[in-house]
Amino acid sequence: MMDTEPTDIPGCYVLQAKVLGDPRGTFTKTFHMPRFEELGLRTDWREEYFSTSAKGVVRGMHFQSPPADHAKMVFCLTGEVLDVVVDLRRGSPAFGKALGFTLSAENGRGLYLPTGCAHGFVSMRDASGMYYKVTSVHAPDHDLGIAWDSIDFDWPVRAPALSARDAAHPRLSDFTTPFAFDPEGAAL
């Protein structure tokens, strides 16, 4: 059954799924409504999607601005990524803090991000598949980002493959956050 590990960003948790193996391969459950409710995690998901990335690709750092902001959960279904989250919530004790977590099909680890955090990753192997659930539908006008290399994080790549959009995001130092930290809601 799913377990969570708190991180140094309030409301951001590592999700540890149980990877069940047998001679055919593996079975990993990434969402279970009663368990998520028991863990105090959101269950009001509105969209899910997945992407595949070649080795050395960076996607991020993305978020959706209010009123389309969302909580997000991600799992790496194939390959391996270094998943990165940065806290953009004014007043958070971890404001501006960036953390990285190795996610892979083998380790069954996912990440749960509350609203007000930006998300990205670098693919560490070819064809790394990332699966997402988010609590709001895609809103192109609110689908924003921060330059991947402007956060306080030591990426293992120096010249990654980026989309033109990701190459053009503002730097964190030039960004005025629309998010405020809510100590009551930190668990979500």
Ligand SMILES: Cc1cn([C@H]2C[C@H](O)[C@@H](COP(=O)(O)OP(=O)(O)O[C@H]3O[C@H](C)C(=O)[C@H](O)[C@H]3O)O2)c(=O)[nH]c1=O
């Ligand atoms: C997110 C999204 C994208 N799109 C379209 C827009 C583009 O034509 C195409 C690829 O979009 P984008 O380059 O933004 O995809 P990623 O760079 O993988 O972005 C994702 O990866 C980062 C790391 C995240 O954390 C975000 O959840 C998500 O934005 O799909 C849609 O039609 N619906 C959607 O919900």
